[in-house]
Amino acid sequence: MIRYAYFPGCASESTALSTTLANEFVFGRIGVDLIEIKDWNCCGATSAHVLSEALGLALPARALARAEADWPELDVVTGCASCYARLKLTNHRVRQDGGTRYMVEKILGRPYAAKREVLNFLDVLSRDDVKANIEEALMRTFRGKLRVACYYGCLNIRPCEVTGAKDRENPVAMDEIARLAGAVPVDWGYKTECCGAAHQNDAALEARPLAGRILHNAKECGADVLLTACPMCQMNLEMRQAEYIRKNRDKAVGRQTFPLLDVVLPPPAGKTIPVLSITELLAIAMGAGGERLRMDAHHVPVGRVIADALRDDAETEVFL
């Protein structure tokens, strides 16, 4: 049994409903035991470290120190790129710099030595033994009928000095996992471009094009589905597709944009692209049905694309 201490992240309790269900399903099937860190707190995400450096380090350190005290032999894993970045950076800084460690321990009031690693889901799913387990757990595959654009997001990869990522401009870990499930990863240009993160809220006007460009390029490169490895990216890319698409189109033809219409009207047909997490893709390939995964919670409907890709598979029931 492969075991990790697990930091779920706040999105797992709210907006990432279907991804969280898929995580449970997939990690159960492939024999990876995720033990939730007791009474974990929010990592501070994109906000705490902007207000105060000490706060930005202390929040992730609290959760990490708890994991270290309860299971000193386990690495910590998280499914969110933003959590991953904060936890990993804190771990790195405490390890590298005695002054930071002193400060963090003083603020926490408990020891924290950063002895174990912080990993993301892609690290775990890319392990050779886990990959073998994935292949064993597959019930049906997409047999080359589903083209996917793998979107890693910035913080799963960068800063490389902290994450130690090998392929910084063209990562392939997720592509390989998707290929196991019979999906075909497309070549495209926005694998590690930023989705805008919290700026989609506090600088919406400036940040909207970031997500719009990612979706546009994925679609142009022939992807049926965009795959993510972070619930925050997933929400940013999925929730406002109508807005992005209309804005892009109006800009291209030099037409006046009407922000209110963008928000109210449904997205133009045929222009949207469903966004799934990598674990959702695996869960479907491992036989989970759309109801069990609560696929209805997606802002952009995914059922049709998946059902089309699985249609001629005689062994499987229709996904819808």
Place this chain on the structure above:
Amino acid sequence: MTDHETLQSLLDKADVRQYDCYQCGKCSGGCPMADAMDFGPRGIMRCAQVGSLGRILGSSTIWLCTGCYACVDRCPHDVNVPALIEEARYEAARRGIGRHDSDVLNKVFVTNLKIFGRSHEMILAGLYNLLALKPAQDVAALPHMLAKGMIGIKPNVIEGNDELAEMMQRACDWDKLEEKK
């Protein structure tokens, strides 16, 4: 402290040597926000080289940086621009010239944590929209998310939230002590 000394202290804290930068522009070339910024990362480095602290602190660049680290990752001299931008944000906040919207979001977010221990999306987005005077932002997605049970009224409160709030206070006090030094 003169502006020059303040700038040098920000650079020291960020561990950035301004003359490492030779203005090649790879940072601004790869910055996803560059077209919305006034200076971009290269401009920030240029300001640091010519000692123009006021321009850095008053720029939109420091508030539009998403912290994606594309610039530092592609920099041939490993100049950590995001670290300098972060220090510049702290200094701008100390002088009370922050950007209203970012400030509101971050403060609402952290207050949320102090009370519940975890982020509560409804309260976060609701309070932010209210305080930043953007009542219509993202409300189109609200009915869907409520109907599917993705967000709700009930917050998740962690057991140790009192202890967490005290810890957060200690962290903020620590920063203030550092400043006095």
